[in-house]
Structure formats: structure tokens, C-alpha cells
Amino acid sequence: MTAVPVSKIELKPTRRRVETLQILGLIGPTALYLLLFFVFPLLIVFVYSFLKRGVYGQLVWEFNVLNYVRVFDTLYLSILWRSFVLALLNTLVCLVLAYPFAYYIARVENARTRNLLLVLIMVPFWTNFLIRTYAWRVILANDGPINLILLNTGLISQPLQLIFTNFAVVVGLVYGYLPFMVLPLYAAIERIDFSLMEAASDLYANGWQAFRKVLFPLSMPGVIAGSILVFIPSLGAFVTPDLLGGAKTVMIGNLIQGQFLTSRDWPFGSAFSVLLMLMVLGATLIYFRKGGRTL
Amino acid sequence: MSSVTTSLAPAAKVESATALPRRAISLTERLLQVNLWLVFIFFYAPIAVLIIFSFNSGRVVSQWEGFSLAWYAKLFSNRDIGLALYNSMVVAGVSTVISTIMGTLVALGMERFDFRGKLSMDSMLYLPIIIPDIAMAVMLLLFFVQAGQLLARIGFGFSLGLGTIILAHVAFNISYVAVVVRARLADFDKSLEEAARDLYANEWNTFRYVTLPLIMPGILGGALLAFTISLDDFVVTFFTSGPGSTTLPLRIYSMVKTGITPEINALSTLMLLASMVLVLGSLALQRK
CATH class of the missing domain: 1.20.5 (Single alpha-helices involved in coiled-coils or other helix-helix interfaces)
Structure with a gap:
């Protein structure tokens, strides 16, 4: 400096x-x-990503781009794709759950009730992330409460395999990141002048039209901010897929961890870290360009 | 949760179909309320399950076999957890003190002065918050391993342990402290400082008796945030720790990995209580 x-x-x-x-x-x-x-x-990771792993896991100082070429292997491409899809699915589920939720809170007239509802969404968020994820491992377990209730009511005769699936990973991600969606959405919806909705219905718009043509476009800054805030961290998630997922739900975070701590292919792990950072920075740039600065 | 995901669309459809708009609105209203309750159940059910089963005498998580404090007793006699808690406190305490001092200084510098390279300083300050945990963890691991090898050649070798964990935590905590303190400085009434100077206070006394007390809630809020993040951090710690430097999250992770025991439930309940006290404390501080 x-x-x-x-x-x-x-x-x-x-x-x-x-x-x-x-x-x-x-x-x-x-x-x-x-x-x-x-x-x-940061520079070291960048340099490492262009080096080679030796036979014994040691570092070979030979400049090459093979690590980046290897990313296009179908195995790794499928992991990248899965991370992207799971992160996107998480974002969509969060949006669908959080939108009506934020809309409801934004219209509560009593300021104290409104603040209480907002604090209530934050309370579980203050606990350790590992423990919040572990709780779902308990609930979704084969002998956990959900399977037990379903078995006792006779809806199923055999426990459902819920844990260690993509479903469990998405539930865990939604649980971890929902507040990131609720808060910006609330901030955006709260600012909207609701008389515009009344004006829409005076002009014979039905509820769906009023939502689609008035409410949703006006809340767009919140939708974008919330989506980015949920999408970015879930793309690099490591703990959730590690604890709730299985071998078939590996995401980028787990892949990087594996390369560093199990396979000891640090250059390849570095290449994936660089890719992850580029994806995240790309998403962040979109956020700032779309006026996320104001939030 | 599938009933919730479609709550908006059917509500709107019904509204347009019925001739009585008043009743239709109340249906939308009702669906919104259902969604509210479902979200809250979704949020609190896991925590309730953890707390309830921490008092269960049996080992099986889903079967209630009677009230007992046995798992708490077992937890308190577990020396590994005691040591892990101690390590966590050392890491969080030391990294919070360092990052609070540096974060506050840099916040003052960034808010009060213009200088060349301010933009790059700004991005360097925000990047540690944006970058995914796992990438931060990996780059610090590589850095510490390289630095360790390099320094070992000149006789200053070190290995991964509490020291490297603290250095890593400071690296991301400075940014969090700086963000909180800068927010406080941004809505700060500058005329108070001018008034102090008009009354012949020198620069140091103005800072000591006017600026510092006014931004104190921001500094304390930033410190509490840094402390909680440090206490909570798993990924970066996982990669920068060595033998003998197991922190509480690392301990929980290995317990969860090896199997579910109600001991973790007891620990979770206590940690939940502790973080509630911490956060409510910080909220009270920031309200001042």
C-alpha cells in the first residue's frame, strides 16, 4: 500500500x-x-494449480495445465454439475419458502411483532453449523423420528432411505441458508408501497396478476440479493454434503477436501479451488452490478 | 414441504376463480399463515429434537426411555471435550483480541482518509468474507506447509497447531470487525469531533474522549461477531490444525463421524444456551 x-x-x-x-x-x-x-x-494456490503431483504425492515443479484439462473428465464434470444443480435447487427452495414468509412479516402492522418474527428466524442460526447439520442426521435417520412416525401410522412398511441422499443434502442446505434469503427479501418487500397492489386490483388485476406484474418486479432487488447470498456459500458447501450426503452426493467442497487430505493431489485440488473461487467471484460481480450495493 | 412450495399459485388461482374477493383474500391469508408456521416448525423441530433427546436415558435417538441427566454427567467427565473447549477458547480469545485491534484501526483509516490504493485495500478487506471457507482453508494450509518447510531450512521450523489456527482466524476476522466498525463510523456525527477540537482538545484527546466512546458499541459488536465466528469455525480450523490442537467443532465433527450418541445432544444443548447468551448480549450492546 x-x-x-x-x-x-x-x-x-x-x-x-x-x-x-x-x-x-x-x-x-x-x-x-x-x-x-x-x-x-492466494497466489500459492494459483501457482500450485499449474504444477504436478509426483508418484509419492510430492510436488513436482513442472509447469502445465493438465489439472485444468482433467476437470473436463466426466467424473469431475458431473461433480461440478451436481454442485451447481444442488446449489441452484437450494436457492429455488429457499426463494419459494422465504418469499411468502417475508411478505407475511412485512405486512404485520405491529412493529414489535414484526421484529420478534425476524429475531425468531435468526435464533436457530446462532447455533453451531455442525450441530444444526447433525440434528438433521438424527431426524432423517432410518430409525429417526420421521421414519418412526411414518412406520407407526402404517404409511410405510419399511424405513425410507432419507439420509445420505441428495434430498438430505438439499434439506440441510435450505436449513443452513434460509435466513440469508428471508432477510434481503424482507428488506425489499417492506419498502414496497402496498397501495400499488390495491391500485392493481382496482384495475381488475386478479391476485396472481397483481403479484406477477406489481409485487414481484418491485421486490426484484431482494430476490437477486437473497439468491446470490444463498447460492454462493452453498456452491462451496463442505459440511452439509459431508454429514448428510453419501458417496453419490459429493460436491466441489468434498472433492477439494479429498484431494488435499486423502488423495494428496494438491495441485489438482488447487485447480478446483481456483475454479470455485472464480465461480463465486463471478456471482459476486453479478450481485454488485445488479445494485446489490444498496443492501 | 411440498404443500408449501405451491402455496402462492393455488392461492392466486382460487382468488381469481371465486366471485367473492373477500373470501378469496382470506384464503391467501390463510395459506401465508400456514407457510409461516411450517417454516417455523422446519426451523425449530431439529433443535427441539436435540434438546429433548439430550435428557433421554436410552441410547437410541428416536425412542424415549425416561428422563435422565446421564449424558450431561458423561459429557462433564469427558476430558477430551474439556481440552477441546479450552483450545477453542484460546483460539477464539486470542484471535478476537488481535483482529479487533487491527480491524478497528483499519476501519478508522478507511473511513477517515483518502489515499492511493484505497480501492485495492477495500477489495483485499472484503475478499476474505466472500471467498468460500474451503478455498480459504486450502490456501492457508498450502501457505503454512510451504512457510514451514522454508523456515525449517534456516532453523525456524514450525508445525500446524494452535498458532497456525489463530493466524488463520485473524485473517478472516479482521474483515468482519472492520465491516461492523465501519458501519458505526459511517453514521457518526462528525460535528462532535469538531466541537471537541474547537474546545482545544488535541487530536489524541479528541479520539480518546469523543471518537472512541462513540464507536465503542461497534467495536464490541465486531469483537463479539469475531469471537462467535472463530468459536464456530470448522472448515478453516480443520485444515490448519495439527495433532493436539483439536477445537470443539473438530471434536464434534469426529464424534458425529464415528456415530450418533446422545452425548452430542447434551453438548449441543449447552452450546445452544451459550450462543443464545452471547448473541443476546451483543444485541443489547448494539442497541446502546
Whole structure:
């Protein structure tokens, strides 16, 4: 960081030097820290992704792009595709659940009730992520409450295989990220002037038309912000598919973990990390371009 | 949950089909309420199951066999968990202190001054929040392994452990603290500082007696956020830890991986209680 103040008014040389020192003192430590422990590691991953794994898992300093070529192997492409689909499915389910929920809260007249409802959506969110995921492992287990109720009521004769499936992963993801969808949606819907809805029905729009032509377009900033906030972290999810999924529900996060801790192919794992970061940065750029800045 | 997913469309259809708009609206209303309740059940059922079965005397999770505190007793006599909790507290405590100081300083610098390279500093400050956990974890692992090998050559070798976990946690916590403190600084009445200066307070005294007390809730809020994130972190810790530096989330992970025991339920209930106290405390602080 070159800390040269951009002075708007002419400053005396000494005053200017004092300001430079202040900036260095305030920004300097963090700038150095993040350069060393963030930017530098980022560069290392980037460099690693172009190297080779030796026979014994050691690093071979031979520049190549084979790691990125290997990504196009059907096995890895299918994992990428699955991560994308599961993250998208999670986003859609969150949107469908959260929209009516946020709409309902936004129209509650009593401010205290409204705040209480919002806090209630946050409470489970304050607990450890592992424990929240573990809870679903208990509930969806073959001898868990859901199967038990279904068996006792005679709806099924054999326990359903719920745990270790794509279904379990999506349930876990929705549970983990729903608040990220509710809050921006609420913020967007709350700002809408509801007399516009009345105007629509005065003009003989039915409920569906009023929703489609008035409410939904006006709440679009919230829809986009919420979708990105849910999509980004679920794309890189690791704990949820690891605890609730099985061998057939591997996502990018699990693949990266496997390359680093099991197969010890660090260059290939690095290539996948770089890809994941690029996908996330792409999504973030869309978010900012669509006016996410205001939220 | 399939009944919820379609709640909007049928509501609208019914509304357009019936001749009595008033009744139709109340049906939409009712479906909205059903959705509200289903979402809340979805949110609280897992937690309720955990809490209820932590008091179960039996081992099987789905069968109630009578009230007992046995799992709590077992938990408290488990030395591994005690050690893991201690490690977690050390990591969260130390990384919070460091990141709160650095995060507050950088927030002041970013809000108060213009300088060349401010934009790149801004992105460097936001990126650790945006980047997925797993990518952050992997890059720090590579960095520590490389640095360890390099330093070992000149006789300063180190291995993964509490130290590397703390360094990693500071790397993402600075950003969270900075965001919270900057938000506080942004809606800060600058005329108060001018008033202090008009009354001949020098720059340090203005900061010490005016600025600092005013942004204190932001600093404390940021520190609490950093503390909770650090205490909660699994992925980055998983990759940057070594033998003997098991934190509580790592311990929970290996317990969950090896099988479900009601001991985890007891631990979850206690952690739930602790995080509620922490968060309600931070809310009370921020309200000031």
C-alpha cells in the first residue's frame, strides 16, 4: 500500500507528513497481515494449480495445465454439475419458502411483532453449523423420528432411505441458508408501497396478476440479493454434503477436501479451488452490478 | 414441504376463480399463515429434537426411555471435550483480541482518509468474507506447509497447531470487525469531533474522549461477531490444525463421524444456551 494522501486542499508539508504517518499506522498492519496471510496464500494456490503431483504425492515443479484439462473428465464434470444443480435447487427452495414468509412479516402492522418474527428466524442460526447439520442426521435417520412416525401410522412398511441422499443434502442446505434469503427479501418487500397492489386490483388485476406484474418486479432487488447470498456459500458447501450426503452426493467442497487430505493431489485440488473461487467471484460481480450495493 | 412450495399459485388461482374477493383474500391469508408456521416448525423441530433427546436415558435417538441427566454427567467427565473447549477458547480469545485491534484501526483509516490504493485495500478487506471457507482453508494450509518447510531450512521450523489456527482466524476476522466498525463510523456525527477540537482538545484527546466512546458499541459488536465466528469455525480450523490442537467443532465433527450418541445432544444443548447468551448480549450492546 502506498499511503500518499490525496489532498483536496493544500496542506502544509508537515501536516501532510503527519497524515501519511497516520494512514500508515492505521492501514499498515492490516495491509501487511492480509498480504502475507491472504494474498500470498492466494497466489500459492494459483501457482500450485499449474504444477504436478509426483508418484509419492510430492510436488513436482513442472509447469502445465493438465489439472485444468482433467476437470473436463466426466467424473469431475458431473461433480461440478451436481454442485451447481444442488446449489441452484437450494436457492429455488429457499426463494419459494422465504418469499411468502417475508411478505407475511412485512405486512404485520405491529412493529414489535414484526421484529420478534425476524429475531425468531435468526435464533436457530446462532447455533453451531455442525450441530444444526447433525440434528438433521438424527431426524432423517432410518430409525429417526420421521421414519418412526411414518412406520407407526402404517404409511410405510419399511424405513425410507432419507439420509445420505441428495434430498438430505438439499434439506440441510435450505436449513443452513434460509435466513440469508428471508432477510434481503424482507428488506425489499417492506419498502414496497402496498397501495400499488390495491391500485392493481382496482384495475381488475386478479391476485396472481397483481403479484406477477406489481409485487414481484418491485421486490426484484431482494430476490437477486437473497439468491446470490444463498447460492454462493452453498456452491462451496463442505459440511452439509459431508454429514448428510453419501458417496453419490459429493460436491466441489468434498472433492477439494479429498484431494488435499486423502488423495494428496494438491495441485489438482488447487485447480478446483481456483475454479470455485472464480465461480463465486463471478456471482459476486453479478450481485454488485445488479445494485446489490444498496443492501 | 411440498404443500408449501405451491402455496402462492393455488392461492392466486382460487382468488381469481371465486366471485367473492373477500373470501378469496382470506384464503391467501390463510395459506401465508400456514407457510409461516411450517417454516417455523422446519426451523425449530431439529433443535427441539436435540434438546429433548439430550435428557433421554436410552441410547437410541428416536425412542424415549425416561428422563435422565446421564449424558450431561458423561459429557462433564469427558476430558477430551474439556481440552477441546479450552483450545477453542484460546483460539477464539486470542484471535478476537488481535483482529479487533487491527480491524478497528483499519476501519478508522478507511473511513477517515483518502489515499492511493484505497480501492485495492477495500477489495483485499472484503475478499476474505466472500471467498468460500474451503478455498480459504486450502490456501492457508498450502501457505503454512510451504512457510514451514522454508523456515525449517534456516532453523525456524514450525508445525500446524494452535498458532497456525489463530493466524488463520485473524485473517478472516479482521474483515468482519472492520465491516461492523465501519458501519458505526459511517453514521457518526462528525460535528462532535469538531466541537471537541474547537474546545482545544488535541487530536489524541479528541479520539480518546469523543471518537472512541462513540464507536465503542461497534467495536464490541465486531469483537463479539469475531469471537462467535472463530468459536464456530470448522472448515478453516480443520485444515490448519495439527495433532493436539483439536477445537470443539473438530471434536464434534469426529464424534458425529464415528456415530450418533446422545452425548452430542447434551453438548449441543449447552452450546445452544451459550450462543443464545452471547448473541443476546451483543444485541443489547448494539442497541446502546
